[in-house]
Amino acid sequence: MAEETPVLERICRSAASAVSKGLRRLPDALSSGLLYTLLFATIILLFGTQHTMIISPLVIIFRGKRGKMFETSVIPRMVATLLVLNVLAYVATLNLAFCLALNIVVPFLLIMVQASQFNPKAYFAYVMAFVFLELRPLPFEQFLVQLTVTAYSAVVLAAILLVMRWRAGRTNDPEGDLASSLETLAGLLDRLAEGANAQEVEQELTDLERAFDRLCFGSRNLLRKPDRMALRYYLYATLFQRAIYLVDDSSWQRSAQGDTDRTCLHDVAAMIRQVKVAHTPQERAALRRCLQMLLDMVELPEGRIRIFFRSLLHILMIIVSDRPTRHRGLIPPVEPLGRVARRFAAGLNTDTYEFRFAVRLSIVMALTCSISLLWGFNHVYWLPLNAFLLLMPSYEESSHRMKTRPLGTAIGCIVSFLVVQGLPEPIEIYVFCMVMITFVYACSPGSWIQAIWSTSFALTMCSLTMPETTAMALRLLFVCLAAIIVLAVNRLVLPSTRERIYEANRRQLFEINRSYWDFVLMSIDHHVEIRRSADMLSDFHLVYEEAYGYAQELEDDTGRHRECTRLVTYWHMFSEVEQVEYLVQAGELSESDLNILRRIAERLHEKVVPQPVGCLAVDLTDDIESEDLRYALEHYIENSFTLRSLAQGSV
Numbered sequence: 001m002a003e004e005t006p007v008l009e010r011i012c013r014s015a016a017s018a019v020s021k022g023l024r025r026l027p028d029a030l031s032s033g034l035l036y037t038l039l040f041a042t043i044i045l046l047f048g049t050q051h052t053m054i055i056s057p058l059v060i061i062f063r064g065k066r067g068k069m070f071e072t073s074v075i076p077r078m079v080a081t082l083l084v085l086n087v088l089a090y091v092a093t094l095n096l097a098f099c100l101a102l103n104i105v106v107p108f109l110l111i112m113v114q115a116s117q118f119n120p121k122a123y124f125a126y127v128m129a130f131v132f133l134e135l136r137p138l139p140f141e142q143f144l145v146q147l148t149v150t151a152y153s154a155v156v157l158a159a160i161l162l163v164m165r166w167r168a169g170r171t172n173d174p175e176g177d178l179a180s181s182l183e184t185l186a187g188l189l190d191r192l193a194e195g196a197n198a199q200e201v202e203q204e205l206t207d208l209e210r211a212f213d214r215l216c217f218g219s220r221n222l223l224r225k226p227d228r229m230a231l232r233y234y235l236y237a238t239l240f241q242r243a244i245y246l247v248d249d250s251s252w253q254r255s256a257q258g259d260t261d262r263t264c265l266h267d268v269a270a271m272i273r274q275v276k277v278a279h280t281p282q283e284r285a286a287l288r289r290c291l292q293m294l295l296d297m298v299e300l301p302e303g304r305i306r307i308f309f310r311s312l313l314h315i316l317m318i319i320v321s322d323r324p325t326r327h328r329g330l331i332p333p334v335e336p337l338g339r340v341a342r343r344f345a346a347g348l349n350t351d352t353y354e355f356r357f358a359v360r361l362s363i364v365m366a367l368t369c370s371i372s373l374l375w376g377f378n379h380v381y382w383l384p385l386n387a388f389l390l391l392m393p394s395y396e397e398s399s400h401r402m403k404t405r406p407l408g409t410a411i412g413c414i415v416s417f418l419v420v421q422g423l424p425e426p427i428e429i430y431v432f433c434m435v436m437i438t439f440v441y442a443c444s445p446g447s448w449i450q451a452i453w454s455t456s457f458a459l460t461m462c463s464l465t466m467p468e469t470t471a472m473a474l475r476l477l478f479v480c481l482a483a484i485i486v487l488a489v490n491r492l493v494l495p496s497t498r499e500r501i502y503e504a505n506r507r508q509l510f511e512i513n514r515s516y517w518d519f520v521l522m523s524i525d526h527h528v529e530i531r532r533s534a535d536m537l538s539d540f541h542l543v544y545e546e547a548y549g550y551a552q553e554l555e556d557d558t559g560r561h562r563e564c565t566r567l568v569t570y571w572h573m574f575s576e577v578e579q580v581e582y583l584v585q586a587g588e589l590s591e592s593d594l595n596i597l598r599r600i601a602e603r604l605h606e607k608v609v610p611q612p613v614g615c616l617a618v619d620l621t622d623d624i625e626s627e628d629l630r631y632a633l634e635h636y637i638e639n640s641f642t643l644r645s646l647a648q649g650s651v
Contacts, residue, residue, distance in 0.1 A: 025442040031066065032059050033438030035160065039153055040434070050136060051149040054082075057129035058157050063441070064125065066164050075162065079154040082129055086150045089133035090143045092369070099134075099373050103366040106130050108358045112344065117353035117501070118217055118542050120393035131365060131388050135372065135381035181208060181236060182276040186269040189243065193265035202247040205240050210545060212237035216538040234534035235319055239272075239312060241537070245575045246308040249635075264300065264309050275316050284320040291317045307628050311582050318530075351504045356494040357393045364391050364489050368482065378466070379474045382458075386482035391490070392446070395497045398490055401446045402483045408451020409479045413472040415452060416459035420468050429464060433457050498550060505547040509570045510608060512540045516577045517605035523584045524598050533581065540574055562646060569643045573608075576636035583629055593626050600633065609640045609647075 039055045061078065085106070092102040107127050115123040138146055185208065192201050215233040271291060278287045291313050300306040347354055368384035390405060392398045423429050436457040443450035455475060462471040516536060522528050544567060551563035580597070583589055589597065600620050604610065610618055618637055624630045 026438070029438050029442035032063055032441040033434065035059055035062055035157075036437050036441075037434045039156065042156075043149055043153070046152075047145055047149050050138075050142070051146050053132040053135060054086075054129065054146075054150050054153050057082075057125045057132060058153050059441070060125035060128060062157055062161065065161055067167075068165070070161075070165060072162075072165075075158045079151070079158060081126060082150055082154045083147065085126060085130045086133050086147050089130050090138065090146075092134045093137035093373065096370060096373065099370050100366050103131075103134075103369045104362045107365050108362045111358035111361065112347055112354055115354050115357070115393070116217075117393075117546065118214070120353070120357070127361070128388065131369070131384060134369060135385060137373070178232065178236065179276045181212070182239075182272050184208060185239060185243065186272040186276075189265045189269040189272070192247065193262040193269070198247050202244055205244045205247065209237050209240035209244060209541065212240065213538040213541045216534055217542060231530065231534070232319070234530065234537065235315055237534075237537065239315055241541075241575075241578075242308055242311050242315070245579065246304055248572075248575075249304045261305055264298075264305055267294070267298075268309060268312050271313065271316055275320055278320055287320050288317055291320070303627070303631050307579055307582070307632070310586065310588070311579075314582075314586050350494060351507060353393070353496065353501060353504070356496045360489050360493050360496075361388075361391055363493055364388075364486060367489075368485060379462070379471070380478065382475060382478035383482055386479050387486055390482055390486045393496065395490055395495055395500075397446060398486060402487060404446060404448035405451045406476075406479050406483060408448035409455045409475060411448075412452040412455025413459060413475060415456045416463070417468055417472065419456065419460055420463045423460075426464060429460055433460055436460070502547055502550045505543050505550075506566075506570075508543050509540065509547065509567070509574075512536055512543070513570065513574055513577060514605060514608050516574065516581065517601045517608070520577065520581050520584060520601045521598065521605065523581060524594050524601070528585075533578075537578070540571075544571055566643065566646050569639050569646065572639045573636055573643070576632045576639065579632040580629065580636075583626065583632070589626055589629060593624050593629055596620050596623055597629065604636075609644050610637065 036055055036059050039058065040052055043052050043055070065074070088102055088106055092099045092106075107123075107130070110127050110130070111123045114126065115121065133146070133150075185205075188201050188204055192198065212233050216230060216237055271287075271294070274287055274290070278284045295310060295313050298309070300309055349355060364387050365384060368387040372380045372384050386405065390398060390401050392401060419432060420429075423432055436453045439453040440450055440457065443453065459468060459471050459475060462468070519528065519533060519536065548564065548567050551560060551567055554560040554563060584594070584597070621630060621633045621637065624633070
């Protein structure tokens, strides 16, 4: 008994914590519950109870977009996608071959197009729509009714989202947020000039940069060109990043705080504030001329402060040269098919987070949906339904759900049995179920408390058509079968444990560094789009953030120090390559230096970490005339030697 008490106490504390969180989330969940109730009631009245499976995916879409500013082109795409998925779901129920093929292809494509390791559940609503719509096979006449229900529900959702978007547009101010970030940056530079703690300033700059990196990443789409607002996000992220490079440079910190550096930082802060308040074309043109004069007239000593000063002024010139606005058309510009195909093909490797999960989910859905189609047993569709909800992108989250869902299901069976005894009337059961669905949206996804409410909802609804004890037995059976299938696939097919993801992230950081030398080579001879470096910028920093978070949690002190140092060194190397790229793009280098840099980049592209002795890339650095370029390359080489020492275990 002494051993059971702590377990009981943990369960009680967990339940109390879940109830407390649920009560706090309840007001927010009411809108989801009301939408579910509206669609549920109208669909039953107009079309019948067998056509309600589309509601849950629509509520997930609603929860992801409510109260946010989004492009109006999202609405017709959403409606069209749901209708296409409805057709594909019907075809998947026609025979086993279609079932296997479509359950492999459709989830795989949706994950590869929509999800990423930084937004791993972006696929969830649309894959749920496809899976749920095929759970109950329908004759052709009833399929046409279901298609009508999908169209009706999508239109209702679209109207609600547009109203909420309109309300959000009255309160959200993207231009104000951008202006606020500029003021914050100017204030941080002033503080740095006045002797503020460099580490505190660096952390605030890093937080700002991460926010804009995520905005950059979130504005991407496989099929559409990025709008001009996405370019602004990149430019602002680059502003913060350039300041971080300066603050993080230990050699600059040791020599900083002279009159020249303080004046430089105050001047840049003043220019940033001018950019913030320049609104008219005339004001922006005048400011651009002022920035150009500073670039032409201000002489600074070679080194990090000079690179920082000139690069920030160049970025500010790009910002004020045009005042781009978000594309508001219904049909945004589309990427060329060749570029889409290359980007999609780049994700088809076992190192990518999306590919590994897409393969696992496709296998699980093909297997469980085929069993459901062939078995034809009462409520066998609960097998693929539970399997879909148990299999998550993270191995750890899936393992957690395989514990919480069976437990919550068992408790939910008891709750449902007790409730059914006291609710003899169908209308009372409907009201209870709508309350339960609101509780579902108030709980943490995947928690055992959420499983209680979802099971109570499902079984109480089933009590209208079958004995509750039979429904309880079937629910428990199919949850356990789904857990066994998901466990087997998670362990045997491309597992994505946190350790595996970390190793893939490390390789990706190395590959981005290598790719950036390709970018340098191209920019020496040709003009390259800013968006290409923008993609690498946001990718690197988001991957770095995720990898560094994992490394900091390592229990072994030696291993934690080694991995954190390795990642910081990757970041320093990336920052130096980007500084080199800036010097090329800004036209700061002579033809002689460009020729030398071309030879260096060709070798560092092939061997990102050069040999300490006998490497031509290292030897060529001494022949460079530009002190700025030599400064960046010497720091890159120094950091690459640190990385080599870490790999050899000598650091």
